Amino acid sequence: MNVLTTAFDELAPLHRPIMVLALRGLFDIAEVATDAIDTVADGRVATVVASIDPDPFYDFTQERPQVVLDDADQRAIEWPENEFRVARFPGGAHDLVLLAGVEPHLRYATFADAIIRVATELSCEMVVTLGAAPEAVPHTRAPQVVGSSTNDGLVRALGLSRPQYQGVTGLVGVLQQRLDAAGLPAVSIRVGVPHYLGNAKHPQASAALLRHLEHVLGVPTGHAALAEDAMRWREIGR
Numbered sequence: 001m002n003v004l005t006t007a008f009d010e011l012a013p014l015h016r017p018i019m020v021l022a023l024r025g026l027f028d029i030a031e032v033a034t035d036a037i038d039t040v041a042d043g044r045v046a047t048v049v050a051s052i053d054p055d056p057f058y059d060f061t062q063e064r065p066q067v068v069l070d071d072a073d074q075r076a077i078e079w080p081e082n083e084f085r086v087a088r089f090p091g092g093a094h095d096l097v098l099l100a101g102v103e104p105h106l107r108y109a110t111f112a113d114a115i116i117r118v119a120t121e122l123s124c125e126m127v128v129t130l131g132a133a134p135e136a137v138p139h140t141r142a143p144q145v146v147g148s149s150t151n152d153g154l155v156r157a158l159g160l161s162r163p164q165y166q167g168v169t170g171l172v173g174v175l176q177q178r179l180d181a182a183g184l185p186a187v188s189i190r191v192g193v194p195h196y197l198g199n200a201k202h203p204q205a206s207a208a209l210l211r212h213l214e215h216v217l218g219v220p221t222g223h224a225a226l227a228e229d230a231m232r233w234r235e236i237g238r
Helices: 029-041 108-121 152-158 171-182 203-217 223-237
Strands: 004-006 018-024 046-052 066-069 075-078 083-087 096-102 127-135 145-148 186-194
Touching: 004 108, 018 029, 018 108, 018 203, 029 083, 029 096, 029 127, 029 186, 029 203, 046 096, 046 108, 096 108, 108 171, 127 171, 127 203, 145 203, 171 186, 186 203
Parallel strands: 018 096, 018 127, 127 186
Antiparallel strands: 004 046, 046 083, 066 075, 083 096, 145 186
16 A cells, blocks of 8 residues: 655755654644644744655544635645655755644554654654653643653653653654654654643643754754743733
8 A cells, every 4th residue: 555655766865864753633733742843843844854744644534634715715624634844954954854743543554654754764863753742730830841761872862761651642652653763763742731621732731842952953953932932822821
């Protein structure tokens, strides 16, 4: 089953690329992690270099496509998107391959292997997954971010922990295991979001993720762009 469309042939070489991804779903409460990746790409030329066909992976009674009217008032269907974008950082430590997508309902292994194929063919040095989970923490405290890796070198270099979680998982958990099996270094970064906020936006948590991501990547993430939204959010929450 060919589920991946790529446009690598005419892509100029990337500088020590790292893949950064987040998937809207169980482990992206309030879309905190996918919003963070969109912030990294904001204001940059982020060329789409690959996409995953949605048809085999979604129950469309849960993740429904939407009908939209284009500029010519023609009807079009918007399907769940999983597009890989390249963001270049001239003079920086790394270029980035970004995916802000939607967690699939079906065929986790096939979906994860499509991600790994993109990372491998673009010679990514590492894959970083971002996530957000509900926790019993108040919104008045700074969001807590934790990072983990099974790679001993990354654990020592970046001050990460080794993963200890056991239990139900989503696509990211499957992906992390398959990255280990493929010998591709991986880091998981996740932030806690107050459980009582439901699906309300939380720019403070997105900014906290990006600050820690900046430490891992050594390139600017644009987290300062969220400062105004975070300030407004704090004022509303008082």
